[in-house]
Amino acid sequence: MPVSRAKALTLAAGIMFLAPATLAETPAPPGKPLILTSPNLEPAAPKAEESGAGAAPTAAEFPGGPAKPGSRFEMEELKAPDPDAVGVLDEGQGGLGLGMWHGTAAATVRTMLPALPAAAGSRAVHSLTRRLLLSAAAAPEGNRGQVPSLLELRAERLFAMGETDGLAALLKAAPAAVTSPGLSRLKVDTFLLTGDSKAACAEAAAMSQMMPLDPRLSVFCQISTGKALEAGMALDLMRERKDADHAFIAAAEAMAGTPPGKVDKLPHPTPLHLAAFKAAKLPLPADTVANAPPSMLRAIADNPAVAVDLRIAAAERAEALGILETESLRKLMNGVALTPPEQQAAQTQGDKAPKGRALWLRAVGAEAAPHVRAELMARILLAAAERHAFSATARLYAPLIAELKPAPDLVTASPMLARALYAAGRPETAASWLALARTDPDAAKLAAGLWPLTRISRVGLDPSPAGAFAGWMETVGPNERRAVVTLAMLQAVGESIPAPAWLAHATGTAAGAGPKPAMKALLRAAAEGARRAETALLAAAALGETGLDGVDPDTLNRVVVFLRQAGFEREARELAIEAVLANGG
Structure with a gap:
């Protein structure tokens, strides 16, 4: 008897909800099909090198060989995807794999995630930590039902590290139904730092259903949406408090069109401060960069209303931590406008001030004579080493060094240029400068000190x-x-x-x-x-x-x-x- 189209569709829908009992607690990873196997046959444990991404076991991997005809299937309701497994990096994008927590207890992950450094002293470690936090992966065993969620713990560390772009992508990938006061605060702060006040205030409205809002955030959103009268009354109450935040009040007044008072200090900047100052087009106090945590450095560097030296200083800190690409810092330093008096002052300050460092970078880029350029860079790199900024400066100048070709008249600078290229991750190019250095007795002595870098990089042994x-x-x-x-x-x-x-x-x-x-x-x-x-x-x-x-x-x-x-x-x-x-x- 022919099967009706309606019955065929019903049968097909029923098949979609068949799942083995052995996999009832392990939902299919995002983007991967749910694999159906007989509940009577258990697949072999995944190999150590496998990511645990749900690869279907072969017939040889089943004890006793392939499944026999007539194997029994059980019907099991599919569980909702685990939001803690959400990520934006798969293995092809640098992620650590869907099964990266296999064998790791949830208690270990949940205890150590908050201990991850916000400002690691290593760009390599920062990059690896970022990949870890953004990887799509099944949650570790024992994590289900824990509060705060693993997603929130990861998001908090990404924010603390200044990885706002990655955090925004992670929050966007998370199911809309997943929310908590902590996640809402992170969303608000992320939107404020990225300049999206509309999204920040929309999230603040949702957050107000879970907890009382910071009055300053309410005032910011009122002014941003044209409710100046309500904001004005709230500001009047704020001014009367002994612990009044005068920096925020000044920025809010400027946002509303009132001439602001002068703000000389901002010792504890917050995302709300940065957003309010940016909206009011007010310059930030000089102490802001020194006290700003990693999460705020990019927002300061990207704000054209901020003084040039503060923008460069923030960008330099962000680049050194691995938050900002070196090319972005280079563009900022080459693109800032300096008045004649500023240029004169920068020449006097030299390497000691951000404007002076920007001026030196431009001067080297404009220098056509190879031997003059090489000597200039050697001097700049030596000065950077004295202020504990050698590697960051080396990355900044690496493209300019790469434009030079090793030649006898550059031998004096060759050891320093080689060291800079090792710091910038260009060991192959560094080896050619070391070969030049060995042709001169004095340079060869200096080049001998770089031997460990050669061994560690495994180039030019x-x-x-x-x-x-x-x-x-x-x-x-x-x-x-x-x-x-x-x-x-x-x-x-x-x-x-x-x-x-x-x-x-x-x-x-x-x-x-x-x-x-x-x-x-x-x-x-x-x-x-x-x-x-x-x-x-x-x-x-x-x-x-x-x-x-x-x-x-x-x-x-x-x-x-x-x-x-x-x-x-x-x-x-x-x-x-x-x-x-x-x-x-």
């Missing part, structure tokens, strides 16, 4: 490493920290360190306590258990917000070793180079 090691040791001098950190990084990437080299630094008291022993034990266990995401999480937390010139060498060594063990070879070597350079190498 010296055919006689024993002799090169001795040559490097002669350049270290009395700087014990430089020696120990460099030895620790060389050992961490697999170099054999002669015992006498360690022996010279074996006695005395070590500087820097480092993380607690429990953190080191957890990190080791995660790496040895091949839990990649957990290893990345613990490595970033272990380094903390101490700069690489302050982290104890043992912790640096362990982090590099365990990152390599977990499969993060490139990131580990980048971190090792950063550590060597940060400590004078």
Whole structure:
């Protein structure tokens, strides 16, 4: 008897809701089909190198061979997708894989996520942390029903790190029904920092249904929507408070059209302050950048109403942390307008002030003579090293160095240019400048100090490493920290360190306590258990917000070793180079 079209559609709809009992607690990952198998047959455990993305097991992977005809299926209601699994990066985009939390307990993730540094001392670690937080992945076992949600914990860290673009994408990908006071606050602050006051106020209206609003936010939204009368009455009440926020009041008055009072200080800026000052077209006080957390640096750098030197300073901090692309900083410094008096003052200030650094960048770019350009950059890089900004300056000047070709008349500058290229992640180009440096006795002595960078980058390896090691040791001098950190990084990437080299630094008291022993034990266990995401999480937390010139060498060594063990070879070597350079190498 022929089957009617209606009955066929009914049967098809019924098939869509068939799911194995063994998978009842594991919904299909986003964008992946739900795989139907017999409930009587359990697939083999996924291999360590597999992402756990829901790949269908082959017939050979089933105990006893392929399923037999007539296998029984059970009907199970599909569960809603887990919002904690939402992400915007898959493995092809740098994500760590749908199964990245396999084997990691939810308690570990939930305890360590808030401990991730907002301002890591390493761009490599910042980038890896960003990928970790934005990856689409099944939530760790035991996470379901926990408060706050894993999504909120990830969003909070992204915001703290200044990754507002990634955070905005993550929040957009999350189901609209997922909400909480914490997520709403993050959305409001993100919209304020990105200049979308309309979206910020719409979210504030929704947030007011869950909790009382900050009166300042209410005033901001009232003025933004033309309700100046209501805002004016609220401002009158604010002025009478002993703890009145005079900076915000001045900005709100300017937004409403009233001449504002002068604001000299803003010691604790918030996203609302930045949004109000931008809407009022008021300049920010000079102390704003120094006190601004990473989350606000890009908003300051992108605000044309902010003084040029503050914009550059904010952009430099953001670039150093990995929040801002180096090219964006370069464009800002090349594009800012400087009056003749400002140019004269900048020439006097030189490397010590943001405008002076912008002027130097332009001067080098305009210099046509290769030997003059090379010498200028060598001097600028040396000055940057003295103010602990060598690597950031190297990244800024790398394209200008790349325009030069090694030549005999540039040999004096060649060691410094080579060091800058290692810092900028261009080891192949650096090797050609090192070859030039070896043609001159004086330059060759300086180039010998760069041997560890060559070994760590694995480019242009010296055919006689024993002799090169001795040559490097002669350049270290009395700087014990430089020696120990460099030895620790060389050992961490697999170099054999002669015992006498360690022996010279074996006695005395070590500087820097480092993380607690429990953190080191957890990190080791995660790496040895091949839990990649957990290893990345613990490595970033272990380094903390101490700069690489302050982290104890043992912790640096362990982090590099365990990152390599977990499969993060490139990131580990980048971190090792950063550590060597940060400590004078």
